[in-house]
Amino acid sequence: MYRILCDGKTLHDVRDLDYQVLNPKISLELNKTGNLDFGMLQTHHHVNDINKLKSRINVYEDDDLLFSGRSLTDEKDFQNTGQISCEGELSFLLDSIQRPHSYGTETTEIGTADTNIEIFKRLIQEHNSQVEEAKRFEIGVIDIESVTITSLSTNYEKTWDFINSNFLEKYDGYLRVRHDGNVRYLDYVKQYGNVSNQVIRFGENLLDLKKYSKAEDIKTAIIPVGKDNVTITTANGHNGTDYVYNQDAVNLYGWIYDKVDFSEVYDPDKLLEEANKYLQKCINLAITIELTAVDLHMIDVDINAIRLGDLVPCISTQHGIMSTFGDVSTYYLVSKYELDLENPANNKITLGRTISTLTDKQVNDSVNLKAQISEVRTEMYNLPGLSLEPITNTWMDANLT
CATH class of the missing domain: 2.40.30 (Elongation Factor Tu (Ef-tu); domain 3)
Incomplete structure (x- = not known):
C-alpha cells in the first residue's frame, strides 16, 4: 500500500x-x-x-x-x-560549497585529514555547517577501503560535485541515506542493500537482457610514474625499461601505451608491483550484462521484495546466465528501480554485472549449462517462498538439447 x-x-x-x-x-x-x-x-x-x-x-x-x-x-x-x-535527499549536498581547503599528508593546514575516509567526513561536516538542520547528515557506516592521500584541495565546488568526481569515481562504494528514528545518516558502503532470495528467471520475471563489451579502455602497456617522477627502470629486471606490458594482450590488441601516475609511491620496487596490478585491470574487456525484470513481490506478497542495491541471483540458460546460489559474486546488483505507484504491475528493476575478461569468448566458455542444470533445480526448490513449476523444467530440457 x-x-x-x-x-x-x-x-x-x-x-x-x-x-x-x-x-x-x-x-x-x-x-x-x-x-x-x-x-x-x-x-x-x-x-x-x-x-x-x-x-x-x-x-x-x-x-x-x-x-x-x-x-x-x-x-x-x-x-x-x-x-x-x-x-531525493542526496540533492541536499547541492546546497553547500566546499571552500578552499588542502587535505592530505603534505598540507600545512591545522587539523587536516590524511585519508579518503577522514576527508569525506570533513566534507560532510563542512556541508552541515552551511545548511539548516533539515538538510544535515549524520556520518553513518563507512566501509570503503581506506587510502592515504598526499594532496587533495577544494576550491568552491558544490559538495555533491566534489564527492562525485573525487570519491565515487575513484573509490568503489555507494552513498546511502538511511533513517533511524528522526536521525538521517549518510553511509558510504561497499554493499548498498541485502542479498535477495528472490530469483530473476527467464520465462517468469525477466523482461529484457543486454550484453555489451567496451574496448576503449584497453591498455596493453603502461608507463608508471611515482612520487617525484620516480620510474621503474632500476627495478625492472634485466630490461631496464620504464614500462610494463602483457604479451598475450599485445598479441590480441597490439601495443597500446598509457602513462599512469602513482603519486603515493616513491620506491621503484613498490612502483613496479603496483604497475603490474594496475596492468591486469587494463588488459581486460569490461563485459557488462544488464537485465530488466519484474519484482515478483508485486504478484505474491509472500515473496521478499527486491530493493535498490540488493544482490539478486539470476537464471537464464537461454543467454548463458547462471548465478551460483550462495556465491554472491555471481549475483546481479539492482542498480535502478522504477516504481509506478498507481499501477505496481508496471514496476521495473534494472540489474547489472560487469565481468573482466581478456576476450568475449572467455565469457561464453565459462558457462557449462548442461553440467549445472540439475544442481540449480535442486537448490531452487529449497529457496523459501519459491517453487519451480514443471513447465519450467520442460522448457529448460527442451532448450538444452
Whole structure:
C-alpha cells in the first residue's frame, strides 16, 4: 500500500478518493539523487501546501520509506493539472560549497585529514555547517577501503560535485541515506542493500537482457610514474625499461601505451608491483550484462521484495546466465528501480554485472549449462517462498538439447 506525504499531510492514499495524485512514479538509482513525479488536480485538499525546496515529500510502501526528498519544480498543463517533480535527499549536498581547503599528508593546514575516509567526513561536516538542520547528515557506516592521500584541495565546488568526481569515481562504494528514528545518516558502503532470495528467471520475471563489451579502455602497456617522477627502470629486471606490458594482450590488441601516475609511491620496487596490478585491470574487456525484470513481490506478497542495491541471483540458460546460489559474486546488483505507484504491475528493476575478461569468448566458455542444470533445480526448490513449476523444467530440457 503506497502513501505520499507532504510535511506529514496526506497527498496520496489509494484507500481515500479525496487524497489522490495522478500517475505517481519514482525512479531510484545508485549514487543518484532519485526522482518522484506526479500530477495534482486543483481540487486536491493540499494542492497549495507544497512549497518548492522547503516541503519534505515522503513515499511509503506500508511502513517502509521508499523515497524522501523535496519538491523541485511544478508546471500546469492545459487542463490546469499541476505536474510536480521532486528530487531525493542526496540533492541536499547541492546546497553547500566546499571552500578552499588542502587535505592530505603534505598540507600545512591545522587539523587536516590524511585519508579518503577522514576527508569525506570533513566534507560532510563542512556541508552541515552551511545548511539548516533539515538538510544535515549524520556520518553513518563507512566501509570503503581506506587510502592515504598526499594532496587533495577544494576550491568552491558544490559538495555533491566534489564527492562525485573525487570519491565515487575513484573509490568503489555507494552513498546511502538511511533513517533511524528522526536521525538521517549518510553511509558510504561497499554493499548498498541485502542479498535477495528472490530469483530473476527467464520465462517468469525477466523482461529484457543486454550484453555489451567496451574496448576503449584497453591498455596493453603502461608507463608508471611515482612520487617525484620516480620510474621503474632500476627495478625492472634485466630490461631496464620504464614500462610494463602483457604479451598475450599485445598479441590480441597490439601495443597500446598509457602513462599512469602513482603519486603515493616513491620506491621503484613498490612502483613496479603496483604497475603490474594496475596492468591486469587494463588488459581486460569490461563485459557488462544488464537485465530488466519484474519484482515478483508485486504478484505474491509472500515473496521478499527486491530493493535498490540488493544482490539478486539470476537464471537464464537461454543467454548463458547462471548465478551460483550462495556465491554472491555471481549475483546481479539492482542498480535502478522504477516504481509506478498507481499501477505496481508496471514496476521495473534494472540489474547489472560487469565481468573482466581478456576476450568475449572467455565469457561464453565459462558457462557449462548442461553440467549445472540439475544442481540449480535442486537448490531452487529449497529457496523459501519459491517453487519451480514443471513447465519450467520442460522448457529448460527442451532448450538444452
